Amino acid sequence: MTRPARYAGSWYPADPETLRSAVEGYIAAGGPAAPALGLMVPHAGYIYSGRVAGIGYAAVEVPASVVVLAPKHHPAGPPVSVWDGGGWQTPLGEVPIDEALRDAVLADCGEAVGDRLAHSNEHSLELQLPFLKVRRPDLRIVPIAVGTRDAEALRALGEACAKAIGQSAEGGVGLVVASSDMSHYVSAAEAKEKDSLALERLIALDPEGLLDVVEREGISMCGVAPAAAMLFAARALGAGAAEVVAYATSGDVTGDRDEVVGYAAAAVRP
Numbered sequence: 001m002t003r004p005a006r007y008a009g010s011w012y013p014a015d016p017e018t019l020r021s022a023v024e025g026y027i028a029a030g031g032p033a034a035p036a037l038g039l040m041v042p043h044a045g046y047i048y049s050g051r052v053a054g055i056g057y058a059a060v061e062v063p064a065s066v067v068v069l070a071p072k073h074h075p076a077g078p079p080v081s082v083w084d085g086g087g088w089q090t091p092l093g094e095v096p097i098d099e100a101l102r103d104a105v106l107a108d109c110g111e112a113v114g115d116r117l118a119h120s121n122e123h124s125l126e127l128q129l130p131f132l133k134v135r136r137p138d139l140r141i142v143p144i145a146v147g148t149r150d151a152e153a154l155r156a157l158g159e160a161c162a163k164a165i166g167q168s169a170e171g172g173v174g175l176v177v178a179s180s181d182m183s184h185y186v187s188a189a190e191a192k193e194k195d196s197l198a199l200e201r202l203i204a205l206d207p208e209g210l211l212d213v214v215e216r217e218g219i220s221m222c223g224v225a226p227a228a229a230m231l232f233a234a235r236a237l238g239a240g241a242a243e244v245v246a247y248a249t250s251g252d253v254t255g256d257r258d259e260v261v262g263y264a265a266a267a268v269r270p
Contacts, residue, residue: 001085001086001116002085002086002087002088002089002094003083003085003086003087003088003089003116003119003120003126003143004089005088005089005090005091005126006120006121006123006126007123007126007127008090008091010045011044011045011046011123011127012045012046012050012127012130013046013091014091015091016091016092019091019092019130020092020130020134022046022050023046023050023054023130023131023134024134025054026046026050026051026053026054026055026057026131027054027055027057027058027131027134027135028054028058029051029054029055029058030054030055030056030057030058030059030245030246031058031059032058032059033058033059033060033061033062034059034060034061034267034269035060035061035269035270036059036060036061036175036267036268036269036270037175037176037233037234037237037238037239037268037269037270038175038176038177038178038230038231038233038234038239038242038267038268039056039057039059039060039175039176039177039178039230039265039266039267039268040056040177040178040179040180040202040223040227040230040264040265040266041053041056041057041128041131041177041178041179041180041265042179042180042181042182042263042264042265043070043123043124043125043127043128043179043180043181043223044127044181044250044261044263046127047253048250048253048254048261048263049181049248049250049263051246051248052246052247052248052263052264052265053127053128053131053263053265054131055245055246055265056245056246056265056266056267057131057132057134057135057265059245059265059267060175060267061175062132062135062136062139062175063136063170063173063174063175064136064138064139064140064170064173065098065101065139065140065141065142065165065168065170065173065174065175066132066136066139066140066141066142066174066175066176066177067101067105067141067142067144067161067164067165067174067175067176067177067233068125068128068129068132068141068142068143068144068177068179069144069146069157069161069176069177069178069179069223069226069229069230070122070124070125070128070143070144070145070146070178070179070223070226071124071145071146071147071179071180071222071223071225071226072118072122072145072146072147073122073123073124073222074118074121074122075147076117076118076120076121077113077115077116077117077118077119077145077147078113078115078118078147079111079146079147079148079153080109080111080112080113080144080145080146080147080148080153080157081112081113081115081116081117081118081119081144081145081146081147082102082105082106082112082113082114082115082142082143082144083097083102083114083115083116083119083142083143083144083145084102084106084114084115084116085097085116088126088129088141088143090126090129090130090133091130092130092133092134093133093137095129095132095133095139095140095141096140096141097140097141097142097143098140098141098142098168100168101140101142101164101165101168101174102142104160104163104164104167104168105142105144105157105160105161105164108160108163108164109156109157109159109160109161110156111148111153111156111157112144112157112160115145118145118147119143119145122145124179124180124222124223125143125145125179127179128177128179129141132177142161144157144226146225146226146229147225148225149211149215149224149225149228151207151208151211151228154207154211154225154228154229154232155207155229155232157229157232157233158176158207158228158229158230158231158232158233158234158235158236159232159233159236161176161229161233162176162232162233162234162236162237163236165233165237166237176229176230176233176234177230178223178226178227178229178230179223179226180221180222180223180224180226180227180264181221181222181223181261181262181263182194182195182198182219182221182261182262182263182264183195183219183220183221183260183261183262184220184222184261184262185220185259185260185261186220186259186260187257187258187259187260188249188251188257188258188260189257191249191260191261191262192247192249192262194217194218194219195219195221195247195262195264197213197217197219198210198213198214198219198221198224199244199247199264199266200213201213202227202231202242202244202266203241203242203243203244203266204242205231205234205235205239205241205242205268206231207227207228207229207231207232207235208228210224210227210228210231211224211225211228230268231268234268237270238270239268239269239270240269240270241268241269242266242267242268242269243266243267243269244264244265244266245265245266245267246263246264246265247262247263247264247265248262248263249261249262249263250263
């Protein structure tokens with residue numbers, strides 16, 4: 001069973017040429033690429049967050065295998081749902097699954113369950129695939145939907161991803177992508193203030209602190225769990241630094257500064 005490109009034509013273009021041109025344009029706004037262990041990028045409609053996502057993807061070298069961690073905006077499926085079906089369709093072609101890497105994550109992480117239901121109507125992972133496909137045409141992925149904020153569960157998931165990457169046929173070459181938007185439906189000033197608190201913990205390579213500040217300050221960062229798991233993975237792989245490469249809000253597109261969604265791209269380096 002392949003996963004269809006459910007949101008093509010609504011959240012991003014369905015026409016292959018239009019989509020490729022848009023994604024290439026977003027990526028051209030960033031660069032140059034450098035080695036990375038982790039990446040956090042947004043997942044809103046491309047008209048709003050595409051430029052930030054493109055700058056994020058331009059900033060990293062994309063290996064042949066990528067673990068993609070995304071939040072669950074719907075309750076369906078187990079808290080840590082590892083896609084156990086076939087490839088994911090995109091208007092740019094199908095993206096196959098790295099089955100060996102997927103199976104290694106499932107074997108090593110007691111929190112992870114093979115599942116398809118959690119992915120059926122979730123947009124946050126699908127929207128990453130055209131960017132990854134443009135950056136790396138021979139890409140293989142491990143799609144994981146994350147619906148828990150329990151720090152130990154996220155540590156187990158992140159460290160399982162790191163172990164699987166370290167034992168992979170590519171000799172430890174892999175990338176963990178976390179899909180997340182930042183503050184939702186607050187003023188641009190409040191979004192910038194609150195998002196900076198979360199991003200401070202991210203660039204400090206502090207997943208526990210990220211989870212804590214988001215909870216304590218009421219930051220509506222929908223992908224904090226995937227971001228924390230990505231940080232746990234990157235730390236286990238020997239992360240040395242992280243940087244925010246882009247930040248914007250929906251207000252930069254709409255002109256409405258009273259109620260915005262924040263978008264950030266951050267890269268974790270060796």
